Amino acid sequence: MLKTKFEIEHLNLHYGSFHALKNISMKIPANEITAFIGPSGCGKSTFLKTLNRMNDLEENVTIDGTVRMDEKDIYSEMDAITLRHDVGMVFQQPNPFPKSVYDNVAYGPRIFGIRKKSQLDEIVERSLRQAAIWNELKDRLKKSALGLSGGQQQRLCIARTLAIQPKVILMDEPTSALDPISTSKIEDLAMELKKDYTIIIVTHNMQQAARISDKTAFFLLGEAIEYGKTEDIFARPQDKRTENYITGRFG
Amino acid sequence: MNTTTQKGMFGKEYAWRGIAVLCGLFVIALTLVIGAFLIYKGSDTFLKFGHTLWEFLGSAKWHPVDSAEGGGAAGALIFITGSLVTCGLALLIATPFALGSAIFMTEISARFGEKFYRPVVEIFAGIPSVVYGWVGLTVLVPFIRNVFDRQVGHSILAAGIVLAVMIFPTITSVSADAILAVPDACRKAAYGLGSTRWQTIRHIVIPAAAPGIISGIILGLARAFGEALAVSMVIGQTTALPKSIFSTTKTLTTEIASQMGNAMEGGELKSALWSMALLLFLVSLLFITLIHYFTNKGKAKAEGGKA
Numbered sequence: 268m269l270k271t272k273f274e275i276e277h278l279n280l281h282y283g284s285f286h287a288l289k290n291i292s293m294k295i296p297a298n299e300i301t302a303f304i305g306p307s308g309c310g311k312s313t314f315l316k317t318l319n320r321m322n323d324l325e326e327n328v329t330i331d332g333t334v335r336m337d338e339k340d341i342y343s344e345m346d347a348i349t350l351r352h353d354v355g356m357v358f359q360q361p362n363p364f365p366k367s368v369y370d371n372v373a374y375g376p377r378i379f380g381i382r383k384k385s386q387l388d389e390i391v392e393r394s395l396r397q398a399a400i401w402n403e404l405k406d407r408l409k410k411s412a413l414g415l416s417g418g419q420q421q422r423l424c425i426a427r428t429l430a431i432q433p434k435v436i437l438m439d440e441p442t443s444a445l446d447p448i449s450t451s452k453i454e455d456l457a458m459e460l461k462k463d464y465t466i467i468i469v470t471h472n473m474q475q476a477a478r479i480s481d482k483t484a485f486f487l488l489g490e491a492i493e494y495g496k497t498e499d500i501f502a503r504p505q506d507k508r509t510e511n512y513i514t515g516r517f518g
Numbered sequence: 519m520n521t522t523t524q525k526g527m528f529g530k531e532y533a534w535r536g537i538a539v540l541c542g543l544f545v546i547a548l549t550l551v552i553g554a555f556l557i558y559k560g561s562d563t564f565l566k567f568g569h570t571l572w573e574f575l576g577s578a579k580w581h582p583v584d585s586a587e588g589g590g591a592a593g594a595l596i597f598i599t600g601s602l603v604t605c606g607l608a609l610l611i612a613t614p615f616a617l618g619s620a621i622f623m624t625e626i627s628a629r630f631g632e633k634f635y636r637p638v639v640e641i642f643a644g645i646p647s648v649v650y651g652w653v654g655l656t657v658l659v660p661f662i663r664n665v666f667d668r669q670v671g672h673s674i675l676a677a678g679i680v681l682a683v684m685i686f687p688t689i690t691s692v693s694a695d696a697i698l699a700v701p702d703a704c705r706k707a708a709y710g711l712g713s714t715r716w717q718t719i720r721h722i723v724i725p726a727a728a729p730g731i732i733s734g735i736i737l738g739l740a741r742a743f744g745e746a747l748a749v750s751m752v753i754g755q756t757t758a759l760p761k762s763i764f765s766t767t768k769t770l771t772t773e774i775a776s777q778m779g780n781a782m783e784g785g786e787l788k789s790a791l792w793s794m795a796l797l798l799f800l801v802s803l804l805f806i807t808l809i810h811y812f813t814n815k816g817k818a819k820a821e822g823g824k825a
Contacts, residue, residue: 324709351712358710362703365726375711378721424707431711 269296272435272465273318278332280313280322287313289489291332295482297434300457300466302476302497305486306512311469314486315437318467319354320347336435352379355428359440361420363412363427368395368404371412371423375431390430398426399456418449425456436460438468442475454479473513477501485509553799560796562789563592574793578759582787584780592790594797596759600674600769603760604749605742607678608685613735615682616689620731623690624697625719636691643687651748654680659752668764672754675763680748685738692737696730696816697723729816733809740805744798746771770794 273295280288288310295301303311313322320341322328334341341350363371372391381387391408395401400422404415412423421441428436438457442450457466457479470476476483477497484494485506493500493509504510563569567588573579577593619639623631658679663671700723708718724731746769754766755776768776774791781788 319710321706321710324706348712348714351710356710358703358706360703362701362707364704364707364722374708374721378711378713378717427707427711 269299271295272297272336274333274335274338276333276335278314278317278330278334280310280317281329282325283327287489288317291491293484293491293494295465295467297465298461298463299481300461300468300479301482301484302480303467303469303484303486304471304473304476304512305492307471309486310489311484311486312439314491315439315467315469318435319351319356319437321356323347352431353433354435354437355431355433357421357424357428357436357438357441360444361417361424363415363420363423365411365413367409368412368415368423369408371427372430375427379431394426394430395423397429397460398422399452399459400426416449418445418452421445421449421453422456425453429460433464435465435467438466440469440471443471450475473501485512487512556792556796556799559789559792561793563786563793567592567786567789569790574790580757582785582790584782584785584787586782586784586786588786590786592786592793594770594790594794596757597768597770597773597794598797599759600753600767601743601771603763603767604674604677604681604753604769605739607674607763608681608742609735609739611678611682612686612689612738616686616734616738617693617731619686619690620693620697621719621724624694625715625723631694636694639687639690642683643691647684647745647748648751650680650684651751654748654752662764666764670754670766672752672766673764674753674760674767676752677749677769678763680752681742681745684745684748685742688741689734689738692734693727693731696727696734699730700726729812732812733816736805736809736812740802743801743805744771746775750775770798774798 271294273293275295276292278288278291279286291314303315305311316322317330317334318336318341322330330342336345336350336354339345364374366374369391372394373387376387376390381390392401392405395404400419403419404423412420415423421444425436425441442453445453454475457468460466461481468476468480480497482495483497483500485492485500485504485508487508493504493506495505500509501513504513563574564571567582569592574592574594575598576595577591578595578599579591579593580596581590582592583590619635623635623639627635654676658676659671661671662668662673662676704722704726705718708722713721749769750772753768753772755768755772756766757768757773758765760767774794777787778791781791
């Protein structure tokens, strides 16, 4: 029996007067990959961002309903900063800091107060190894991260997230800016990481969701239309709208 | 028909391009001519009157005679020191405030910053220096005299504060632009890793904006270095090396401004003043070079070429 990581109940989100998420309830299991699919503007990214409260940074956002992580309400029982230590995020565009590879990965540990060189060295190496990029980057740790290719930058961003040892990794279309080879590396990486982390990935790419995820949720116009095992969603969709989307009738 | 319109089109193209090129060349030529003129005038101190560069830069003996015979002393150390100390003090006072304001108007309260704070800062920058000097003379000088119990309130401190107020808007707006130019993706990444706002500002935004901020500081320094009028009103205009920040003294610019009208053409005094003008020119060249260096460094940083 899989442990539940997130339990979302009756979640509504408004941008001003725009109702962006409509009464969403779902349970997201730990140590699995959950994919959110749906057409542009369906609310899947917005929903992802409610899970580490990145929406707090935007103006005019109102949220009601509950989001519990490990049975703790992340909006009333936790502050956003502590929450984000447990729920890391990888963004659509690779966004390394304009610093060296080493300083990018060491950033998180450093703001948590780790100063010892040996300890930081160890975290940096471990995180880069976990992100399967250590061999490529071990000789250029002191070089600027901005000189890397897009795919390397994205894996570096994953390593940077791993360095803070989160429990959950949110990925917001992490491969949409990457070439197919880099994409498959990120996908392999996600499959590898689910042993130790709960991974939630937003993707435009239905094949990607089918390839790597255990559970899939289909979003349309702010509603979670259908949510279940990935194989069921793709082979036996219950809702006509899900079927239309995955068979490519709109999107 | 077709060819005539095309002919007109290209005619205009060449004409306007010609005018633009001419304007550009004119400005370059003017700068070179001014530089050459200053070298020509300023070199008299050394070539015609036989003073050494070391004397000019390192001696505080300032008695150039106002005639073409020469034989006086032309040590400009007092003015060089005066300029350096007042500008240094101004930077010391203005930089923390300017940096704080720049952070406030961009990161902390962006909407208020753009709507009210930036226009206010721009108004600050547009106030003529005589106004700053006069306010300084009326408010600051008596204040310093009373609070620190001095005989006169005219002082390096007064000049430093007036200059600080004058360069504050320059440093603030250039720094704010540099901070705004830091991509939002960097901030999001920092927040996504569980940074507080201060950690994001301190460890991500400021380092990324550092080359631009340094350019702003140098630009402010250049403005302070070149200011004559406001400084001369509050510095007390005494030809003596300063002993403390309460001393009265002179700067390069205030000495040139106050003496140039009296000095005889072709005389030693006039030549020495020209040499000081040349020094100011060279210092501003240095500042501009530094700004370019830091701007390029910022670009290299943003493009990731070097680290």
